[in-house]
Amino acid sequence: xxxxxxxxxxxxxxxxxxxxxxxxxxxxxxxxxxxxxxxxxxxxxxxxxxxxxxxxxxxxxxxxxxxxxxxxxxxxxxxxxxxxxxxxxxxxxxxxxxxxxxxxxxxxxxxxxxxxxxxxxxxxx
Numbered sequence: 142x143x144x145x146x147x148x149x150x151x152x153x154x155x156x157x158x159x160x161x162x163x164x165x166x167x168x169x170x171x172x173x174x175x176x177x178x179x180x181x182x183x184x185x186x187x188x189x190x191x192x193x194x195x196x197x198x199x200x201x202x203x204x205x206x207x208x209x210x211x212x213x214x215x216x217x218x219x220x221x222x223x224x225x226x227x228x229x230x231x232x233x234x235x236x237x238x239x240x241x242x243x244x245x246x247x248x249x250x251x252x253x254x255x256x257x258x259x260x261x262x263x264x265x266x
Contacts, residue, residue: 167192169246171203171210177232178212186253188212190246197264201248206235212248 173186181201182188190203202215204225213225213235223242225235251260 168249170252171212173212177227177229178214179229181228182212182251183253186251186258188248189250189252191249192246194247194249195264196244196247200264201262203245203248205243205245206237210245215242215244 169190169192171188171190173182173184173188176184178201188201188203194200196202196215198215198217200215201212202225204211204213206225211225211227213227216224216226217239218224218236221239222236223239225237225242227234247262249262251262252258
């Protein structure tokens with residue numbers, strides 16, 4: 142029997158920014174904890190994040206605002222700002238300067254408990 146080392150990841154910062162345990166283009170799985178992006182992402186869904194994927198309008202991104210890590214829809218504006226949109230009306234959208242948007246990765250897949258919950262996200266051609 143062959144054993145494989147398992148490197149524990151204690152928080153999202155370690156998962157996305159620690160290059161010693163994964164390559165720079167690694168996929169990271171994060172569990173959705175709230176309903177700010179409902180109905181697209183429900184609590185318990187798994188968001189698969191690619192930190193090397195290209196950013197595009199309408200993409201779901203993992204972004205850090207202050208101490209919070211959020212999944213939001215990315216919408217660029219005509220000026221140098223972006224809107225980080227929450228799908229649920231109970232949560233605020235954030236309009237920030239593009240340099241202040243600390244994007245940690247682009248969501249490329251959603252997974253849930255059932256096969257029907259799986260979805261892949263790609264830019265429209």
